[in-house]
Amino acid sequence: MSDCQPENSMNRRTFLKSSVVLTTGAVSHVRAPAIMHAQGMQSPVVYALIGVGSQGRNHLRNLSTLKSGRCAVLCDTYEVNLKKGLKEIGNQPETETSNYRRVLERKDVEAVFITTPYYLHVPMILDAMSAGKHVFVEKCMMKTEAEIPLIYEAKSRHPELVLQVGLQRRYSSVYQNAIRMIHSGILGKVMTIHAQWHRNTSWRRPVPDPKLERIINWRMYREYSGGLMAELGSHMADVANWVFESEPTAVSGVGGNDYWKDGREIFDNVSVVYEYPQGQKFLFSAVGHNRYLDFSETILGDRGTIVITLGRNNPRAIFYPQKLAFGAPTEKDKVKIPEELDWMAGATVLEKEKGIPIYAESSTEDKGFVAREIGYARRWLIEMGVIEVGREQNPIQAEDEHFFECIRHGKAPLANLDVGAANSRSVIYANRAMEEKRRVNWPMQELNGIEPALLNKKV
Numbered sequence: 001m002s003d004c005q006p007e008n009s010m011n012r013r014t015f016l017k018s019s020v021v022l023t024t025g026a027v028s029h030v031r032a033p034a035i036m037h038a039q040g041m042q043s044p045v046v047y048a049l050i051g052v053g054s055q056g057r058n059h060l061r062n063l064s065t066l067k068s069g070r071c072a073v074l075c076d077t078y079e080v081n082l083k084k085g086l087k088e089i090g091n092q093p094e095t096e097t098s099n100y101r102r103v104l105e106r107k108d109v110e111a112v113f114i115t116t117p118y119y120l121h122v123p124m125i126l127d128a129m130s131a132g133k134h135v136f137v138e139k140c141m142m143k144t145e146a147e148i149p150l151i152y153e154a155k156s157r158h159p160e161l162v163l164q165v166g167l168q169r170r171y172s173s174v175y176q177n178a179i180r181m182i183h184s185g186i187l188g189k190v191m192t193i194h195a196q197w198h199r200n201t202s203w204r205r206p207v208p209d210p211k212l213e214r215i216i217n218w219r220m221y222r223e224y225s226g227g228l229m230a231e232l233g234s235h236m237a238d239v240a241n242w243v244f245e246s247e248p249t250a251v252s253g254v255g256g257n258d259y260w261k262d263g264r265e266i267f268d269n270v271s272v273v274y275e276y277p278q279g280q281k282f283l284f285s286a287v288g289h290n291r292y293l294d295f296s297e298t299i300l301g302d303r304g305t306i307v308i309t310l311g312r313n314n315p316r317a318i319f320y321p322q323k324l325a326f327g328a329p330t331e332k333d334k335v336k337i338p339e340e341l342d343w344m345a346g347a348t349v350l351e352k353e354k355g356i357p358i359y360a361e362s363s364t365e366d367k368g369f370v371a372r373e374i375g376y377a378r379r380w381l382i383e384m385g386v387i388e389v390g391r392e393q394n395p396i397q398a399e400d401e402h403f404f405e406c407i408r409h410g411k412a413p414l415a416n417l418d419v420g421a422a423n424s425r426s427v428i429y430a431n432r433a434m435e436e437k438r439r440v441n442w443p444m445q446e447l448n449g450i451e452p453a454l455l456n457k458k459v
């Protein structure tokens with residue numbers, strides 16, 4: 001594929017290649033500039049943000065620290081949130097409460113952040129792209145299968161526009177380190193991922209006026225929401241696709257509204273199993289009655305385990321090596337395993353208890369035997385170029401900054417349309433499997449330019 005090819009024409013093979021490029025360290029796909037950034041490369045991108053709710057304000061908090069973008073308008077139909085948003089961004093942008101299309105008509109606005117509820121994403125993306133705006137849209141990108149080709153079609157009409165989805169783990173150096181490590185074979189053969197997002201909260205928001213119930217508590221109603229899979233599972237389903245460098249082939253699961261029983265239409269607990277082309281499995285659960293397990297992904301290879309999470313305030317990623325079982329199939333496959341990890345005297349302790357931190361920064365006051373072993377292992381991983389040392393940037397800030405960089409320098413986002421569409425399929429099919437109580441297979445016909453044969457074999 002030439003660098004000038006529009007992003008939407010990436011097929012499966014090039015998509016996978018891009019993932020590999022990321023895992024070996026180069027993180028951008030440079031291509032011909034899109035619409036030239038109007039006021040020259042150095043000037044900030046002028047943007048509007050539509051939907052100044054909790055995630056919209058999270059973006060504004062981070063955007064207020066960036067010099068590469070300037071907020072011209074905040075748009076929300078709910079003035080209470082609009083006022084809170086003005087405090088976050090601080091630069092006194094104009095406001096729009098009646099109709100987001102008025103924001104899109106503005107000539108000065110080059111880009112929009114769409115941080116509205118799930119059901120509004122696709123109509124707003126389509127309107128924004130028709131108006132010639134670069135788009136950042138929160139996850140999950142599409143709510144129905146029928147919407148997916150509409151966005152591909154819009155992107156093919158506007159290849160010059162950046163379209164990025166808010167799957168921020170793609171922008172976390174902690175996750176990038178972990179993925180690089182997995183793809184370079186250090187975990188051996190990765191067959192299973194366990195992930196969970198467990199909370200002890202009803203997810204309900206207080207409503208000042210019953211008329212606002214469905215607007216404020218949109219997450220509870222199927223017309224507007226994809227439930228726990230769209231809101232929480234989507235992040236981890238994206239990590240699974242990233243780890244396995246593929247979309248799943250099938251998903252099954254059970255969900256129920258068994259605890260809260262408060263009139264919500266969505267499930268309050270979900271347990272799903274995705275199958276991948278080489279028999280790998282991704283297991284995900286979300287519950288609303290217990291937060292002991294909190295949220296994390298546990299990635300299980302035959303040479304070790306990585307437990308990883310963005311955490312509440314601090315990201316965490318720990319590698320627990322394990323010795324290969326006698327006669328394990330990877331020995332025959334000659335997967336390159338670092339021998340250093342085998343001879344480490346502390347391997348047994350590391351395997352069960354301490355583990356090796358693989359995030360960018362880590363220090364320990366402990367100068368004992370195990371700490372020294374951890375130090376050796378970390379140094380080895382750094383020297384091999386597997387762990388990149390540096391400060392972890394807030395991933396929301398990183399994805400926002402990257403969005404502006406793509407606009408200013410004609411790059412394609414890491415969390416691009418292919419990533420967003422694959423992620424949407426994971427959410428839509430899991431919900432279908434639970435609602436219809438059956439195993440849902442991925443369609444084997446051509447998926448938006450993805451070659452079906454590649455669904456069955458590793459490239």
Ligand SMILES: NC(=O)c1ccc[n+]([C@@H]2O[C@H](COP(=O)([O-])OP(=O)(O)OC[C@H]3O[C@@H](n4cnc5c(N)ncnc54)[C@H](O)[C@@H]3O)[C@@H](O)[C@H]2O)c1
Nearest residue numbers: 051052053054055056076077078081115116117118138139
């Ligand atoms: N990436 C993440 O980690 C993350 C975290 C939380 C939420 N999200 C996503 O962000 C999106 C928003 O979630 P939220 O929690 O901020 O919801 P929210 O309900 O807090 O905010 C949504 C806002 O959109 C406004 N809105 C609704 N209809 C509108 C319209 N027609 N025009 C303008 N404004 C309108 C609402 O008034 C509200 O202020 C969802 O897609 C959600 O999945 C992503």
